Ligand SMILES: Cc1cc2nc3c(=O)[nH]c(=O)nc-3n(C[C@H](O)[C@H](O)[C@H](O)COP(=O)(O)OP(=O)(O)OC[C@H]3O[C@@H](n4cnc5c(N)ncnc54)[C@H](O)[C@@H]3O)c2cc1C
Ligand code: FES
């Protein structure tokens with residue numbers, strides 16, 4: 001039987017209350033959101049804390065999807081299921097729905113949160129790849145106020161983030177730009193499993209159909225989500241074509257750092273990184289064109 | 293610490309350890325052993341119960357987190373001594389063999405039908421995709437849920453029938 005080591009359970013009544021508790025208890029305390037990453041780790045005694053601070057009552061402050069014309073803001077306590085079901089979000093960023101359909105399973109998605117996914121900083125976390133692809137900005141709050149950290153600087157290594165011991169991730173902001181399309185591709189061994197490799201792509205087109213900007217984010221092929229600025233550089237200003245997707249795929253396969261494990265060999269994962277990048281880019285361009 | 297929650301419509305309060313998982317609270321503290329406990333790693337879904345009407349894997353939720361909320365378990369499916377149509381469907385269509393996965397499957401199926409009264413076989417498969425039947429009776433589980441959906445559709449149709457003339461004479465102006 002797997003049971004976490006003993007800890008004190010506290011329930012936060014507001015974000016400020018949670019920050020006050022974290023400030024007082026320091027590194028011996030941890031926030032629990034959905035608990036679907038934290039509790040399994042504590043059950044295996046891979047993580048032990050003296051205090052758990054439950055933030056699930058903070059739905060008013062942290063559970064929202066605010067869709068504006070130039071920016072989308074999503075609260076950290078928004079659950080997978082809500083991300084999957086939002087038509088507004090799917091219209092602006094179809095990559096979210098693509099990804100949420102293949103993250104875990106419907107029962108896990110009822111409870112796991114966006115903030116928990118990002119803060120877990122698991123190298124295979126699909127939502128981290130999505131947020132990296134969409135150039136997300138993470139709003140982190142502590143006693144001294146708020147700061148905004150781009151996704152590319154949010155993860156500091158496997159299971160490490162820019163969020164301090166006495167801070168809390170509040171929301172993620174995504175810029176909305178014209179003529180955009182996005183998509184997510186994942187290969188898993190069985191339904192609901194973690195990715196062997198997954199790839200997000202987003203493309204924004206110029207009026208003449210050339211690429212204004214393109215971004216790719218890969219999961220499970222490095223210590224953190226892999227952002228590939230070299231792909232953005234190679235695609236900007238170019239006309240979308242199969243040859244261009246091939247080129248991007250080659251850059252992805254070269255630029256990632258996968259390791260062989262039970263999910264596949266390094267070579268296979270590089271192959272997937274390339275192929276999934278191509279597919280995601282192709283679909284992103286199709287979607288950007290459909291939106292005109 | 294003390295925790296209070298509603299379980300199958302009844303308010304319960306108990307003294308527990310913060311680390312107690314909801315599945316053990318239900319089984320060991322309340323004696324509701326209908327909820328099964330299998331993989332212990334949030335993969336098999338035999339421990340699925342409802343928290344505020346939504347299926348969750350109770351091996352991955354603290355009992356303390358359910359405090360102040362409503363929990364429903366397989367024991368709470370039957371109403372007024374009558375089996376839920378999902379339970380009847382599992383009997384009619386051989387939806388269980390050893391029965392180990394059954395409580396979780398039925399809780400998920402009931403939640404699905406509440407949202408989507410006429411799910412396709414694919415939608416049913418998607419809904420239970422985080423749950424494992426080691427007897428691999430998936431085809432009959434899907435059939436059982438379809439049976440319940442059809443049964444409930446019939447019930448609704450009956451209720452929608454125009455009332456018998458004899459019944460309307462009384463109160464009509
Ligand atoms: C069976 C199973 C299958 C899964 N499959 C996938 C999959 O295919 N793809 C995938 O990407 N994920 C998968 N997951 C992971 C799932 O997405 C995460 O468990 C979940 O979303 C993490 O969110 P949570 O709210 O449960 O986080 P928690 O477990 O509550 O927290 C995780 C970490 O984040 C911290 N934290 C949480 N919220 C905040 C906040 N607001 N501010 C600061 N720190 C915070 C916690 O302290 C903890 O350290 C799977 C999980 C399970 C159980
Ligand atoms: S015992 Fe909870 S999912 Fe298997």
Ligand code: FES
Pocket residue numbers: 387388389390391392393394424425426427428429
């Ligand atoms: S009936 Fe035996 S596990 Fe499903």
